[in-house]
Every structure is written in C-alpha cells, then in structure tokens.
Amino acid sequence: MNKTILILGACGQIGTELTLALREKYGNDSIVATDIRQPEHSELLKGPFEVVDAGNASALRTVCEKHNIHTVYHLVAMLSATGEKFPMKAWDLNMQSLLHTLELAKEGVIKKLFWPSSIAVFGPTTPKRNTPQQTIMEPSTVYGISKLAGERWCEYYHAKYGVDVRSIRYPGLISWKSQPGGGTTDYAVEIYYKALEEGKYTSFLSAQRTLPMMYMDDAIRATIELTEAPKEQVKIRNSYNLAGISFDPLTIEASIQKKIPAFECDFTPDFREEIAASWPESIDDSAAQDHWGWSMEYDLDGMTEAMLTNLKTKLGLQ
Numbered sequence: 001m002n003k004t005i006l007i008l009g010a011c012g013q014i015g016t017e018l019t020l021a022l023r024e025k026y027g028n029d030s031i032v033a034t035d036i037r038q039p040e041h042s043e044l045l046k047g048p049f050e051v052v053d054a055g056n057a058s059a060l061r062t063v064c065e066k067h068n069i070h071t072v073y074h075l076v077a078m079l080s081a082t083g084e085k086f087p088m089k090a091w092d093l094n095m096q097s098l099l100h101t102l103e104l105a106k107e108g109v110i111k112k113l114f115w116p117s118s119i120a121v122f123g124p125t126t127p128k129r130n131t132p133q134q135t136i137m138e139p140s141t142v143y144g145i146s147k148l149a150g151e152r153w154c155e156y157y158h159a160k161y162g163v164d165v166r167s168i169r170y171p172g173l174i175s176w177k178s179q180p181g182g183g184t185t186d187y188a189v190e191i192y193y194k195a196l197e198e199g200k201y202t203s204f205l206s207a208q209r210t211l212p213m214m215y216m217d218d219a220i221r222a223t224i225e226l227t228e229a230p231k232e233q234v235k236i237r238n239s240y241n242l243a244g245i246s247f248d249p250l251t252i253e254a255s256i257q258k259k260i261p262a263f264e265c266d267f268t269p270d271f272r273e274e275i276a277a278s279w280p281e282s283i284d285d286s287a288a289q290d291h292w293g294w295s296m297e298y299d300l301d302g303m304t305e306a307m308l309t310n311l312k313t314k315l316g317l318q
Contacts, residue, residue, distance in 0.1 A: 004030055004067050006110075008054045008097070009075035010044055011035040014116070014170075014219065016178040018073060021220050023047050032067045041178070054097035064109050071112040071227065074101050080120055080143040081272050082182035087142040094146035102153060105163040114227045117151050117169045117239035119212060120144035120184075124278045131280040133241050133287045140278045151238040158237040166226050167239035168219075171283065174303060175216035176310040184272045184279075188213050188252060191265065192307045195256050196317055200264045203249040207267045210281040214244030215298040215306065222294060229292040236287060243285040245300050255304040 005022055009015040010033035020043055023031045028047030036053050039045060048067070052059050054076040064072070076097045083090030098115055105113050122131060123138035139145050147169075157163040172185025176192070187203050194201035205211075222242055226234070247255075253265040288294035298306070312318050 003070035003111075004032060005071045005073065006032045006034065006064060006067065006069040007073045007075065008034055008052070008101070009077070010049070011037060011039045011041070012075055013173065013175060013178045013181050014216075014223075015073075015075040016041050016044065017175060017216055017220050018075070018223060019044055021224065025224075032063070032069065034063060054100070055093060057100040057103070060100050061104060061109060064104055069110050072101055072104075072110050072114070073223070073227070074098060074113060074115045077116075078143070079181055079183040080141050080275055081184050081186070083143040083146075084141060084271070084275070090142045091146055094143070095149065098150050098153060102157045102163060102165070105165065106157060106161045111164065112227065113163065113165045114223060115150065115154060115165060115167050116223075117147045117167050118143070119169055119171050119279050119283065121148040121151060121169060121239070122278075122280050126280060128281045130282050130284045131241070132284050133236070141275055155238040164231065165237060166229075166234055167237075168222060168226060168242050168288075169239045169283075170219060171212035171214045171242060171244035173214055173216050173219050174307065176307050176314060177216070184275045185211060185213060187249065191249070191252060191256070192304075192311055193315075195260050195263045196308065196311055196315060199260070199262055200266075203265055203267045204270045204272050205249055205267070205276050206269045206273055207250040208248045209269075209273065209276050210246055210248040211276055211279060212244045212246050212281070212283045214242065214296070215303040217306075218244070218296050218298050221297075222288075225294065226288075226292055233292045235291050240288045240291075241283050241285045242288060242294070243283040244296065245298070245303070246282040247300055252300065252304070255300050256308070258301065259304065259308050
C-alpha cells in the first residue's frame with residue numbers, strides 16, 4: 001500500500017490498538033501516529049510519530065502535507081464521564097478537531113476520513129432495546145451532544161462537498177492492551193483487572209444496568225473494514241450502529257466466576273449510572289451487516305477468556 005495513513009489520538013485506548021493493527025497490516029512506515037503528547041507505549045515509536053494538537057488547524061495541515069496523507073483516522077475526543085466535568089473543553093476539543101479535518105478533506109488535502117461516533121448520541125427518549133439505525137436522538141451528555149453534532153457535520157460535508165467520511169457508533173469498548181480514557185463503560189475493563197489483582201470489584205454502575213459492549217479486537221476490525229470498504233457499499237454517511245454484546249455488571253461477574261469462582265462484585269453507583277441509564281440496552285446493526293458485511297466474532301465468555309488470559313501475562317500473574 002502506498003497510501004499513507006494518519007492516526008489522530010494514537011495514544012488513546014482505540015488509537016493505540018488501531019495503530020498497531022494497521023502497522024502490522026501495512027508496515028510501520030505507512031502509518032503516521034500522532035497525539036498531543038509523547039506515547040507511553042513504546043510500540044508506537046517503531047514507526048513515524050509526531051506530537052500534534054488536533055485542535056490546531058495549521059498543525060494538522062502541516063502534518064498531512066508533510067507525509068502526503070491519504071486517509072485519516074480521527075480518534076481525538078474527550079469521553080463521556082470526563083466531558084461532564086469539563087463540558088466546554090469537551091465541546092471545543094470534540095468539535096473543532098473534527099471540523100478542521102473535514103475542511104482538509106473538502107480541500108482535497110486528504111482523500112478519506114474515519115471519525116467515530118458513539119451510542120452516547122442516543123438519549124432517554126430513544127427506544128432502549130434493539131435501537132434502530134434511524135431513531136430519536138436526544139443525548140443528555142456533552143459527549144453525546146458533540147457526537148450527534150459531529151454526525152450531522154459528517155453527513156453535511158459528504159452531501160455538500162463529496163467528502164468520503166465513514167463512521168461507527170461504538171458501544172463500550174473492552175481491551176487489555178490499553179487503559180480506558182474516562183468513559184461511562186470503563187467498569188467493564190476495570191473489572192477484569194480487579195478480578196485478577198484483588199479478587200473483588202466495586203462497580204460504579206448498578207447490578208442490572210445493561211449496556212452494549214464490544215471486545216476491542218472486533219472494534220478495530222470493524223473500523224478497518226468500514227474504512228476500506230468500496231464507496232458504493234458505504235450508504236450511511238452520518239454513522240453506522242454497531243451492536244456488540246449487551247450485558248450488565250451482574251452478568252459479566254458471572255462470566256468471570258466461570259474462570260475465577262471466588263471473584264465477588266458489589267455495586268456503588270455514582271454519577272455515571274445516570275449517564276448509562278440514558279443509553280440503549282441493545283443495538284440493531286443490521287445496516288452494517290447488510291451494507292459492508294459486518295459480523296461480530298467475540299461473545300461475552302470468549303471476551304472474558306481473552307481478557308483474563310492476556311491480562312495474566314501483562315500483569316505478570318502467570
């Protein structure tokens with residue numbers, strides 16, 4: 001492949017794993033990783049890495065022109081729980097960085113853009129179960145509001161200027177390789193660490209708060225598959241639903257107990273419970289299946305097996 005890829009937010013939970021996956025597929029030199037800070041993950045330095053503020057339009061243009069970038073994966077965002085603490089910072093970061101990148105695509109500096117949305121675009125009035133691709137969207141968090149606005153901007157730039165933009169509404173993402181970044185679904189990562197390190201966990205969501213989740217390997221594969229799909233298969237230009245696995249903290253506790261019988265979980269809901277209560281319990285992703293052939297691989301027990309096995313090695317517990 002001679003089309004260079006730029007990743008914005010490469011040090012984040014998704015960005016780290018996407019960078020590694022794309023470099024494995026296309027070689028280190030074809031993937032330019034960027035973030036506002038130097039990476040803690042040394043693997044990111046095995047290919048081109050630049051410190052770039054995605055909120056700085058001039059800096060974005062410079063790095064794209066310097067490396068003759070074809071495709072941008074825009075992963076910069078302040079997530080839901082952190083965004084509620086710093087609403088104006090979240091809005092500015094999430095909106096301005098996207099608009100700068102859409103402008104570069106409009107001008108032909110870049111040819112293709114992937115930008116992630118989230119189930120946070122839905123709200124208390126959205127149908128909770130099997131949430132449709134097109135439905136009521138009245139988000140109640142700054143993160144959700146910014147993602148919904150971003151979806152509308154992506155669709156607008158495609159319709160008005162022909163920008164080739166693609167997007168997924170991610171469910172909660174679960175990974176052992178990198179730590180989560182301040183989201184409401186972070187408990188589903190933390191619980192595996194605590195199960196191995198302490199044998200117990202206190203959940204900040206209530207026992208039966210069901211949310212759609214997805215193992216990171218599936219999310220990375222979906223991201224690359226959509227971005228590389230032929231244009232004619234990408235029929236939705238705001239954002240595709242992606243379903244994942246729907247479960248609550250009590251169910252993930254039971255899955256872990258199949259491997260660690262003594263594991264115990266208790267529940268002390270905090271402000272994130274109210275955020276989670278506004279989101280869907282399950283998602284209809286039939287459009288993604290029909291349009292570009294999406295298919296999930298990991299169920300809950302498969303994810304638990306992968307998480308515990310890999311975390312044992314990572315934490316030196318083998």
